Amino acid sequence: MLANALRPASIAVAAVRRACVLTASVFNKLVKQETLTKDDKSPVTVGDYSAQAVINTVLGRTFPSDPIVGEEDATDLRTPSGTVLRNRIVELANETLTAELQPGEKEEWGLGPNHSRTADELLDAIDRGNYNGGRTGRMWTLDPIDGTKGFLRGEQYAVCLALIVDSRVELGVMGCPNLPVNAADPTGARGCIFLAVRGQGAYQLPLSNPLAGPAERLAIPAFSAETLNLLESVEKAHAKLSFNERVAQLLGITRAPTRMDSQAKYCSLARGDGGVYLRMPTGVGYKEKIWDHAPGAILVEEAGGVITDSRGEPLDFGLGRTLGENHGVVAAGKEVHSKVIKAVKRAKEEEAKAETAEGH
Ligand SMILES: Nc1ncnc2c1ncn2[C@@H]1O[C@H](COP(=O)(O)O)[C@@H](OP(=O)(O)O)[C@H]1O
Ligand SMILES: [Mg+2]
Numbered sequence: 258m259l260a261n262a263l264r265p266a267s268i269a270v271a272a273v274r275r276a277c278v279l280t281a282s283v284f285n286k287l288v289k290q291e292t293l294t295k296d297d298k299s300p301v302t303v304g305d306y307s308a309q310a311v312i313n314t315v316l317g318r319t320f321p322s323d324p325i326v327g328e329e330d331a332t333d334l335r336t337p338s339g340t341v342l343r344n345r346i347v348e349l350a351n352e353t354l355t356a357e358l359q360p361g362e363k364e365e366w367g368l369g370p371n372h373s374r375t376a377d378e379l380l381d382a383i384d385r386g387n388y389n390g391g392r393t394g395r396m397w398t399l400d401p402i403d404g405t406k407g408f409l410r411g412e413q414y415a416v417c418l419a420l421i422v423d424s425r426v427e428l429g430v431m432g433c434p435n436l437p438v439n440a441a442d443p444t445g446a447r448g449c450i451f452l453a454v455r456g457q458g459a460y461q462l463p464l465s466n467p468l469a470g471p472a473e474r475l476a477i478p479a480f481s482a483e484t485l486n487l488l489e490s491v492e493k494a495h496a497k498l499s500f501n502e503r504v505a506q507l508l509g510i511t512r513a514p515t516r517m518d519s520q521a522k523y524c525s526l527a528r529g530d531g532g533v534y535l536r537m538p539t540g541v542g543y544k545e546k547i548w549d550h551a552p553g554a555i556l557v558e559e560a561g562g563v564i565t566d567s568r569g570e571p572l573d574f575g576l577g578r579t580l581g582e583n584h585g586v587v588a589a590g591k592e593v594h595s596k597v598i599k600a601v602k603r604a605k606e607e608e609a610k611a612e613t614a615e616g617h
């Protein structure tokens with residue numbers, strides 16, 4: 258199996274799998290005091306913090322000189338009011354790190370019954386994610402729970418990790434505990450890991466046993482106007498869904514969009530559950546974060562697709578923690594992608610015309 262052959266891939270898959278076990282178990286026990294509201298008003302839970310602690314601990318052990326651009330930081334956990342949350346995170350992270358080794362995992366990765374950490378070590382691990390990113394060098398980017406709102410609703414979320422070298426994503430791993438293994442059987446088994454390695458393909462692995470189980474290679478299938486549909490955010494504040502509706506009309510799409518939280522949308526695109534990922538800025542000045550797109554971007558590319566901003570320009574992962582000025586994101590199979598870019602251009606022109614007519 259590919260993940261086994263490549264050390265960074267196998268370590269990333271193992272770390273993401275453990276974090277998925279943690280978040281899935283937290284969901285069932287989550288109480289109200291275990292969620293904080295960040296300065297930007299978005300939620301963060303014990304799940305987000307402990308998943309970041311687990312993955313950064315593994316990366317710190319296996320790649321000690323690699324910096325990490327992680328979504329969360331431990332500032333709030335170091336204050337007296339953070340004590341209850343902190344203790345819970347330490348307990349959860351240690352439970353996860355010290356669980357028995359699975360086939361393919363190695364003790365030298367800092368996993369297994371002998372590898373309990375102190376509270377300080379775990380808070381420091383969370384803060385290893387404070388790197389600012391940039392144009393050159395090797396770095397990881399981590400979103401310990403992408404789609405925290407979906408996670409809190411019991412819907413889709415993803416544990417997302419990518420390795421970036423000189424601004425290019427080289428490896429992406431996404432764990433989706435609530436995603437059906439087969440979209441055609443939505444009430445069937447759930448839980449998948451997606452892996453993409455630059456030049457080596459995109460794969461779906463079983464969440465229960467990703468390093469030793471079967472790997473299914475993914476390729477975006479061809480779509481017609483009748484079979485095409487959009488994959489879009491659930492949260493209206495994250496993307497301009499009215500714009501999507503017009504683009505769908507221009508493309509002659511008749512199927513309803515699939516709304517789903519998190520980068521599970523990129524996973525769904527890579528295996529052909531939906532044909533277009535479309536995310537347009539809402540106009541509030543929000544900048545997209547690299548951890549929200551890096552793993553998804555390489556998965557789409559390795560499944561044969563194209564990902565750009567809404568003008569058709571490549572996404573730039575070398576600007577720091579964000580993708581810079583927000584021109585949205587468009588991802589799809591090659592042929593569909595160029596059609597979507599044209600439709601987006603036309604919808605933008607219509608919008609500009611309507612605004613001029615309104616005297617804006
Ligand atoms: N105004 C905004 N525009 C675009 N994305 C936003 C946003 N506010 C928050 N987000 C991001 O949207 C992500 C979820 O994506 P989606 O809408 O595809 O489910 C969030 O990830 P987290 O849940 O990790 O914070 C958050 O980073
Ligand atoms: Mg968040």
Ligand SMILES: [Mg+2]
Binds near residue numbers: 400402403404548549
């Ligand atoms: Mg996110």
Ligand SMILES: [Mg+2]
Binds near residue numbers: 403404
């Ligand atoms: Mg997140």
